[in-house]
Amino acid sequence: MKYRTLGRTDLKVSVICLGTMTWGNQNSEAEGHAQMDYALSQGVNFFDTAEMYAVPPSADTYGKTESIIGSWFAERKNRDKVILASKIAGPGLPWVRGGDYKIDRKNIFLALEASLKRLQTDYIDLYQLHWPNRGSYHFQQNWHFEPDFDPKAEEENFIEVLETLGECIKAGKIRHVGLSNETAWGAAKYLRLSEDRGLPRMQSIQNEYSLLCRLFEGDLQELALAEDCGLLAWSPLARGILSGKYLNGARPPGARLSIETREERRDTPLCNDAVRAYIEVAEKHGLDVCQMALAFVNSRKFVTSTIIGATSLEQLKTDIASIDLTLDKAVLKDIAAIHRQFPLPY
Secondary structure, eight states, X not given: OOEEEOTTSSOEEESEEEEOTTBTTTBOHHHHHHHHHHHHHTTOOEEEOOTXXXXXXXXXXXXXXXXXXXXXXXXXXXXXXXXXXXXXXXXXXXXXXXXXXXXXXXXXXXXXXXXXXXXTOSOEEXXXXXXXXXXXXXXXXXXXXXXXXXXXXXHHHHHHHHHHHHHHHHTTSXXXXXXXXXXXXXXXXXXXXXXXXXXXXXXXXXXXXXXXXXXXXXXXXXXXXXXXXXXXXXXXXXXXXXXXXXXXXXXXXTOHHHHOOSOOTTOOHHHHHHHHHHHHHHHHTTOOHHHHHHHHHHHOTTEEEEEEOOSSHHHHHHHHGGGGOOOOHHHHHHHHHHHHHXXXXX
């Protein structure tokens, strides 16, 4: 395994991060435990979860993933072996705290205490804001996203959030803080406020990034590198779409898109064409397409860690093994050509 420093902290996190969001829906508690056992045995010391998991999100699955991690900690007595990340949900889910909520002082305290109880731990190493109160272009909203918010009011909220997180850090309940599904403006504003006011510093940005979604390579790439606020890349296989298993409308039993209750905006004709092209590149160079896709994300200078998710141990083994793959110049040249042909396929 390889390790990188999380932001400006003293934490060395594995370049492969274990994503957990399927546990409690697609995966059972026993399967979640088995995945954590295997990942830890392979040197993966970084696990990512959220209060809203398991997915697809619903009132019935809310919090189940954290509970599965908590029961594993309780059984294995190994909390100190894991750098644990979780998140407070942004507004929009009607079953979270009655639906009338946002990321603010009151809800940070409520969400954090509930997460700590489910996780059966006294602290979370990296506590993240799952998505902004004001909305953003993520989750395929980029095609019609038009910012419409009061910058002054947002800044006041940011200060409240940072001050509250600072209290939680002083209380020993969280160690560090980070962003998720954030924009360049939001990340820069948080960093500036932290510096000017001596408040906790955002150490990472967890946004979508894969061969099929490279929006981060605009201004956020520069910010991540210059400000030591690296990317935690989620959906590096685009919900498994890059594997090719959903081509031609296929929906394998038990697969993510086969049970998804929400519209899948990634499954477009253009995206399928891009997937076929990347599969051809992998086959040309004798590579597994999923390992190629993950190795590409792993190699980006602005990436701190790549969050993988698997519904089977075999998938997990393949994904973790991507850490041993280095893409040569010929592969990267072919990937670059496909990216120019399909720069934003969904």
